[in-house]
Amino acid sequence: MPPESRNRAILERLRQVVDYAYEKAPFYRRKWDDAGFHPSQLKTLEDFETRVPVITKQDLRAAQEETPPFGDYLCIPEEEVHHIHGTSGTTGNPTAFAVSRSDWDSIANAHARVMWGMGLRPGDMVFIASVFSLYMGSWGTLIGSERLGAVSFPFGAGAPGMSARAVHWLKRMKPAAFYGTPSYALYLDEVARDEGLDPREFELRIMFFSGEPGASIPAIRDKIREAYGARVIDSGTMAEISPWMNAAGSHESKSMLLWQDIVYTEVCDPKTFCRVPFGERGTPVYTHLERTSQPMIRLLSGDLTLWEEGPSSCGRSYPCLPQGIFGRIDDAFTIRGENVYPSEIDAVLSGMEDYGGEHRIIITREGAMDELLVQVEGKKKVYEKEEVPEFHRKAESQLQQMLGIRT
Amino acid sequence: MPPESRNRAILERLRQVVDYAYEKAPFYRRKWDDAGFHPSQLKTLEDFETRVPVITKQDLRAAQEETPPFGDYLCIPEEEVHHIHGTSGTTGNPTAFAVSRSDWDSIANAHARVMWGMGLRPGDMVFIASVFSLYMGSWGTLIGSERLGAVSFPFGAGAPGMSARAVHWLKRMKPAAFYGTPSYALYLDEVARDEGLDPREFELRIMFFSGEPGASIPAIRDKIREAYGARVIDSGTMAEISPWMNAAGSHESKSMLLWQDIVYTEVCDPKTFCRVPFGERGTPVYTHLERTSQPMIRLLSGDLTLWEEGPSSCGRSYPCLPQGIFGRIDDAFTIRGENVYPSEIDAVLSGMEDYGGEHRIIITREGAMDELLVQVEGKKKVYEKEEVPEFHRKAESQLQQMLGIRT
Numbered sequence: 001m002p003p004e005s006r007n008r009a010i011l012e013r014l015r016q017v018v019d020y021a022y023e024k025a026p027f028y029r030r031k032w033d034d035a036g037f038h039p040s041q042l043k044t045l046e047d048f049e050t051r052v053p054v055i056t057k058q059d060l061r062a063a064q065e066e067t068p069p070f071g072d073y074l075c076i077p078e079e080e081v082h083h084i085h086g087t088s089g090t091t092g093n094p095t096a097f098a099v100s101r102s103d104w105d106s107i108a109n110a111h112a113r114v115m116w117g118m119g120l121r122p123g124d125m126v127f128i129a130s131v132f133s134l135y136m137g138s139w140g141t142l143i144g145s146e147r148l149g150a151v152s153f154p155f156g157a158g159a160p161g162m163s164a165r166a167v168h169w170l171k172r173m174k175p176a177a178f179y180g181t182p183s184y185a186l187y188l189d190e191v192a193r194d195e196g197l198d199p200r201e202f203e204l205r206i207m208f209f210s211g212e213p214g215a216s217i218p219a220i221r222d223k224i225r226e227a228y229g230a231r232v233i234d235s236g237t238m239a240e241i242s243p244w245m246n247a248a249g250s251h252e253s254k255s256m257l258l259w260q261d262i263v264y265t266e267v268c269d270p271k272t273f274c275r276v277p278f279g280e281r282g283t284p285v286y287t288h289l290e291r292t293s294q295p296m297i298r299l300l301s302g303d304l305t306l307w308e309e310g311p312s313s314c315g316r317s318y319p320c321l322p323q324g325i326f327g328r329i330d331d332a333f334t335i336r337g338e339n340v341y342p343s344e345i346d347a348v349l350s351g352m353e354d355y356g357g358e359h360r361i362i363i364t365r366e367g368a369m370d371e372l373l374v375q376v377e378g379k380k381k382v383y384e385k386e387e388v389p390e391f392h393r394k395a396e397s398q399l400q401q402m403l404g405i406r407t
Numbered sequence: 408m409p410p411e412s413r414n415r416a417i418l419e420r421l422r423q424v425v426d427y428a429y430e431k432a433p434f435y436r437r438k439w440d441d442a443g444f445h446p447s448q449l450k451t452l453e454d455f456e457t458r459v460p461v462i463t464k465q466d467l468r469a470a471q472e473e474t475p476p477f478g479d480y481l482c483i484p485e486e487e488v489h490h491i492h493g494t495s496g497t498t499g500n501p502t503a504f505a506v507s508r509s510d511w512d513s514i515a516n517a518h519a520r521v522m523w524g525m526g527l528r529p530g531d532m533v534f535i536a537s538v539f540s541l542y543m544g545s546w547g548t549l550i551g552s553e554r555l556g557a558v559s560f561p562f563g564a565g566a567p568g569m570s571a572r573a574v575h576w577l578k579r580m581k582p583a584a585f586y587g588t589p590s591y592a593l594y595l596d597e598v599a600r601d602e603g604l605d606p607r608e609f610e611l612r613i614m615f616f617s618g619e620p621g622a623s624i625p626a627i628r629d630k631i632r633e634a635y636g637a638r639v640i641d642s643g644t645m646a647e648i649s650p651w652m653n654a655a656g657s658h659e660s661k662s663m664l665l666w667q668d669i670v671y672t673e674v675c676d677p678k679t680f681c682r683v684p685f686g687e688r689g690t691p692v693y694t695h696l697e698r699t700s701q702p703m704i705r706l707l708s709g710d711l712t713l714w715e716e717g718p719s720s721c722g723r724s725y726p727c728l729p730q731g732i733f734g735r736i737d738d739a740f741t742i743r744g745e746n747v748y749p750s751e752i753d754a755v756l757s758g759m760e761d762y763g764g765e766h767r768i769i770i771t772r773e774g775a776m777d778e779l780l781v782q783v784e785g786k787k788k789v790y791e792k793e794e795v796p797e798f799h800r801k802a803e804s805q806l807q808q809m810l811g812i813r814t
Contacts, residue, residue, distance in 0.1 A: 078558070079558065083559050122486070133563035134562070151488045153490075154490070158565060158566030160567075
């Protein structure tokens with residue numbers, strides 16, 4: 001579908017979603033009244049992007065504390081909730097997700113579409129190796145797999161002894177696909193070797209991941225592919241945004257695609273929350289097009305990505321994220337008007353052959369100018385072979401290329 | 408429904424099930440050919456009970472080793488399997504369960520019926536506190552809850568830290584119902600108190616259990632009811648038999664009911680595998696009436712129960728198990744033609760006020776007669792107050808009553 005036709009359909013859906021939320025959710029009515037926005041003002045996508053205020057996870061938590069247990073953005077009666085999940089609450093009170101039956105079905109439909117795009121087909125066996133509890137990752141994958149007509153093997157994870165059992169089941173059942181976190185896949189590789197198994201014996205075809213940025217980081221992606229001999233695909237945005245597979249790699253593309261007709265995504269300037277042009281970095285802001293229970297409208301992720309215009313190499317016309325979702329804006333700082341993200345500096349240095357594994361970022365202000373100093377440790381041989389000036393030059397040039405400022 | 412009409416409908420279904428299995432499953436064809444049984448011989452329920460041989464868990468495991476991964480009793484193509492679960496494999500190789508989509512739906516339907524019988528209604532919140540992995544208990548409860556139109560909260564269990572989080576979620580969400588194992592409910596009571604909570608604050612209305620016999624053991628049932636202030640209901644037979652809620656308590660009855668139109672159950676003599684009369688003890692033998700993927704036909708449970716004729720106190724005409732499923736036949740022994748089960752002796756003694764917690768069973772043979780000697784420890788005060796003869800009399804009389812032999 002050409003992006004223009006898609007955008008017309010998205011606008012139409014956004015108007016329905018916004019009308020619905022204004023009517024059903026005191027949370028949005030209050031927020032929008034305060035911001036001087038009324039649904040009747042929404043005529044173009046630009047109106048949406050510039051007039052509708054963003055909401056944050058903190059807003060959701062506060063609403064749930066004020067109106068327990070689901071917050072006053074729940075748009076259905078409590079007894080019509082189909083499934084409850086939530087955040088694990090590592091910081092502060094956990095947030096509860098209330099998903100209606102029709103939303104559950106549309107998450108399943110959306111995920112089945114995306115998983116088809118990853119190359120999965122009816123009858124493929126999908127081994128799900130993440131915990132089934134509050135975490136929406138496991139459940140979202142399961143219902144997508146069920147909807148696709150795949151053979152679902154929801155093995156789970158997290159309990160003592162499960163990893164050793166998992167590798168034996170993987171060897172015995174030889175599933176087509178594996179879902180989990182990248183770090184767990186690397187751990188299972190170790191467990192398999194301890195159990196006398198080679199992960200290539202599992203004969204996995206596709207491994208898809210969420211929960212961590214690893215599967216879009218070349219070094220980690222290569223390591224997993226090498227260990228298992230399978231295609232590695234990154235996916236996933238935020239649990240609140242389920243269908244969280246709205247950003248996901250496809251079978252033919254290494255980039256994550258933004259399935260804009262599932263969740264409308266703007267990559268925004270982290271200060272103004274306005275869309276940045278393609279080719280630039282920013283933070284994703286997500287809007288549900290199909291959720292009726294707890295619709296998220298312009299939810300600020302706080303994550304960091306770089307987006308590009310489609311079509312991607314698989315021919316789909318969606319915008320894409322060639323480096324995945326790779327950091328957080330929370331710890332960002334601004335140097336001479338440029339947003340600088342520690343995770344980016346980390347990524348650049350980690351990609352250098354001679355990088356010793358440690359660095360220090362020092363920001364100083366003398367007069368009106370902020371200065372950024374990056375101290376980098378090289379590998380031992382850099383110092384032994386007196387290659388320090390050469391190493392220094394390389395690091396400087398690569399950081400400059402990434403950050404767009406003098407280092 | 409009067410049992411006679413039900414039995415006619417069951418017979419009709421059994422004939423379909425047996426024809427289907429003979430055609431689709433080499434496992435049954437082989438077994439029945441060896442036993443001289445052919446589906447055309449099945450004219451009455453008695454034919455079924457006396458001519459069809461029982462199968463055992465060992466038979467299933469052997470079939471899966473011979474024909475991996477699902478055994479030659481899988482009656483559908485592998486790519487039509489909807490969900491894979493299994494035994495945890497504490498002894499020997501685990502058994503894999505392959506459940507088709509239509510079987511998954513009929514398990515959900517059956518469990519929804521049984522859960523309605525427990526007093527659950529659409530819109531009730533059901534908190535599921537058992538691990539989501541191979542274990543069919545959690546999944547069977549979840550899909551029954553979904554089908555019933557309840558608000559499902561599949562919290563899971565098993566990972567470090569989950570129990571402490573569980574009690575806070577229970578307090579926050581105040582579900583109508585709790586599902587798990589009895590021992591886990593008792594553990595959560597302790598965890599709650601450690602976290603400064605009283606389980607009565609959860610305001611649970613119904614707690615239903617499977618996986619262990621505890622919820623039918625008066626001492627344990629009372630302890631859970633006391634801690635939580637909720638109705639305690641026992642349920643569950645075998646994972647292989649899903650819909651495993653085929654034996655379950657109801658809202659009005661303390662007995663477990665045998666939902667014969669879901670799974671046809673015969674309580675059998677553990678040697679002849681023929682049905683024993685109502686009022687006697689035996690081992691349940693189960694037959695699926697609705698499963699098409701891995702139908703179980705006369706699966707020997709090896710468990711121990713006592714059955715009675717319906718109707719139960721809730722008015723349902725099903726046979727019932729007033730003491731639940733309370734032991735295993737594996738460790739049974741025979742004294743003067745009577746089957747004696749150590750678990751029964753344990754149950755009798757545990758119910759005595761002055762029981763000290765230890766006993767010893769000694770079986771001797773002099774000549775043709777086996778002799779059973781039970782040595783029982785009393786509480787300290789029994790010895791201090793010289794109540795030994797009285798204690799001895801009580802134990803003797805109660806054991807005799809239960810076992811039907813001189814002790």
